[in-house]
Amino acid sequence: MISLLRGYLIEDGGLIAYADSPAEGKRLAAHDQKETQKKKVLVLGTGWAGTSFLKDLDISNYDVQVVSPRNYFAFTPLLPSVTCGTVEARSIVEPRNGEIKFWEAECLKVDPTNKKVFCRSNIDENLAGNNEFSLEYDYLIIAIGAQVNTFNTPGVMEHCHFLKEVEDAQRIRRTVIDCFEKAVLPGLTEEERRTNLHFVIVGGGPTGVEFAAELHDFVHEDLVKIYPSVKDLVSITVIQSGHRVMSVSDRMINMRTKSTGEDISIPHGMVVWSTGVGTRPVVKDFMEQIGQGNRRVLATDEWLRVKGCEEVYALGDCATVDQKKIVEDIAEIFKAADKDNSGTLTIEEFQDVIEDIVIRMEKCKQNPEGPRKFRSGGRHEFRLSGTDILVNLLHLAESKQQLSCQEIGFPWAEYTMAMVFCIRKDSSMTTMSRFLVSVWFSGS
Numbered sequence: 001m002i003s004l005l006r007g008y009l010i011e012d013g014g015l016i017a018y019a020d021s022p023a024e025g026k027r028l029a030a031h032d033q034k035e036t037q038k039k040k041v042l043v044l045g046t047g048w049a050g051t052s053f054l055k056d057l058d059i060s061n062y063d064v065q066v067v068s069p070r071n072y073f074a075f076t077p078l079l080p081s082v083t084c085g086t087v088e089a090r091s092i093v094e095p096r097n098g099e100i101k102f103w104e105a106e107c108l109k110v111d112p113t114n115k116k117v118f119c120r121s122n123i124d125e126n127l128a129g130n131n132e133f134s135l136e137y138d139y140l141i142i143a144i145g146a147q148v149n150t151f152n153t154p155g156v157m158e159h160c161h162f163l164k165e166v167e168d169a170q171r172i173r174r175t176v177i178d179c180f181e182k183a184v185l186p187g188l189t190e191e192e193r194r195t196n197l198h199f200v201i202v203g204g205g206p207t208g209v210e211f212a213a214e215l216h217d218f219v220h221e222d223l224v225k226i227y228p229s230v231k232d233l234v235s236i237t238v239i240q241s242g243h244r245v246m247s248v249s250d251r252m253i254n255m256r257t258k259s260t261g262e263d264i265s266i267p268h269g270m271v272v273w274s275t276g277v278g279t280r281p282v283v284k285d286f287m288e289q290i291g292q293g294n295r296r297v298l299a300t301d302e303w304l305r306v307k308g309c310e311e312v313y314a315l316g317d318c319a320t321v322d323q324k325k326i327v328e329d330i331a332e333i334f335k336a337a338d339k340d341n342s343g344t345l346t347i348e349e350f351q352d353v354i355e356d357i358v359i360r361m362e363k364c365k366q367n368p369e370g371p372r373k374f375r376s377g378g379r380h381e382f383r384l385s386g387t388d389i390l391v392n393l394l395h396l397a398e399s400k401q402q403l404s405c406q407e408i409g410f411p412w413a414e415y416t417m418a419m420v421f422c423i424r425k426d427s428s429m430t431t432m433s434r435f436l437v438s439v440w441f442s443g444s
């Protein structure tokens with residue numbers, strides 16, 4: 001086998017390869033040029049959204065870089081099990097892909113005008129070198145999730161645990177054990193032991209309830225055998241909508257009962273705060289720059305392109321797809337078709353609108369307006385199958401009886417006809433679904 005490369009020379013920290021023949025030199029130069037021409041795809045975050053995106057991206061076609069303060073992916077549904085040792089932390093994490101350039105840092109600011117992001121690494125400041133840097137992109141993928149939401153409740157940041165990251169789960173595990181060890185020390189009153197063994201969970205959503213259940217099993221199946229003297233003093237409380245937490249201190253949680261307005265304080269050994277998520281500051285700042293400052297998460301179109309800026313995509317907990325409202329579209333179609341403004345369509349008006357739609361559908365197929373396809377040439381088409389439309393409509397109509405029609409294909413013309421008729425001023429949603437179903441059966 002002919003050796004393609006004769007050797008490597010290291011110069012100024014760079015690697016230079018040289019080739020056997022002029023032809024090979026040309027090939028390498030072409031390769032280098034191709035590499036420098038590759039579009040830069042910058043992904044922020046290694047959570048569910050960022051990792052799923054990278055799994056589907058052909059990384060040989062792009063210059064891909066990833067920035068995240070976490071150099072691994074964590075399987076969050078199993079985090080509650082890590083708090084009690086049912087599952088080991090190492091079993092729910094997956095290291096980053098070594099083939100992709102990765103920078104362990106946090107994005108502090110996005111500059112969409114100059115297509116740049118500014119980052120800072122949290123790696124030990126005492127190590128040599130600067131922790132701050134900036135990166136340029138052609139396409140930016142924002143997948144940085146959300147942060148815990150304390151609703152600015154005093155004392156929560158200082159005195160509560162959260163359950164969002166692997167480190168949070170490990171910290172909870174250590175604290176639970178500390179609570180038991182403290183409770184069995186000699187010289188404590190029974191009240192003090194009870195306080196140390198009172199575990200409070202604020203927020204009765206899936207995470208809070210799963211953690212409460214894990215803790216209950218851990219206490220009753222394992223810890224009672226290790227700490228039998230205090231097994232009857234343990235209590236677990238979940239605080240949900242009946243009370244509003246006013247503040248938390250190292251020993252007390254202070255609440256107001258919503259129905260009576262009465263203030264109560266309960267002592268605790270540990271509080272886990274699990275009341276949902278809020279916007280990360282970097283996303284908030286970016287939203288203000290692009291005119292989305294009044295929103296909670298980034299708004300994107302159906303193709304996950306962030307509204308109000310170019311070549312920026314967002315997905316996961318930090319974003320939401322701004323769905324087109326199908327009923328509004330239909331209302332527009334009806335208004336245009338109802339030329340005499342009568343509130344109903346004549347047969348001629350109806351035929352005109354159907355013809356127009358069929359012609360426009362053909363044009364759309366020939367000249368799709370979706371974003372460029374990553375894998376092959378051309379653009380994406382907007383596709384809505386008849387079944388989707390029917391199911392959407394049946395959901396709109398909230399009619400459970402007619403759901404058996406879900407599996408039925410539904411031709412576009414009939415769908416349109418149904419929609420146009422159903423939007424008549426005097427039609428209710430239920431009329432709409434009945435009409436649709438009757439159109440289907442009459443057509444079948």
Ligand SMILES: Cc1cc2nc3c(=O)[nH]c(=O)nc-3n(C[C@H](O)[C@H](O)[C@H](O)COP(=O)(O)OP(=O)(O)OC[C@H]3O[C@@H](n4cnc5c(N)ncnc54)[C@H](O)[C@@H]3O)c2cc1C
Binds near residue numbers: 048078079080163317
């Ligand atoms: C305990 C628990 C259980 C859950 N169970 C379920 C479940 O059963 N089913 C379900 O559907 N959902 C569940 N969820 C919710 C689910 O985990 C989230 O919806 C999902 O993680 C969102 O994915 P994401 O990629 O948007 O954000 P994340 O997964 O949170 O990832 C965000 C990534 O961005 C990184 N990052 C943060 N800030 C920056 C920054 N400034 N710059 C760069 N990178 C940054 C983070 O380090 C992380 O890598 C659960 C959540 C928790 C906490």
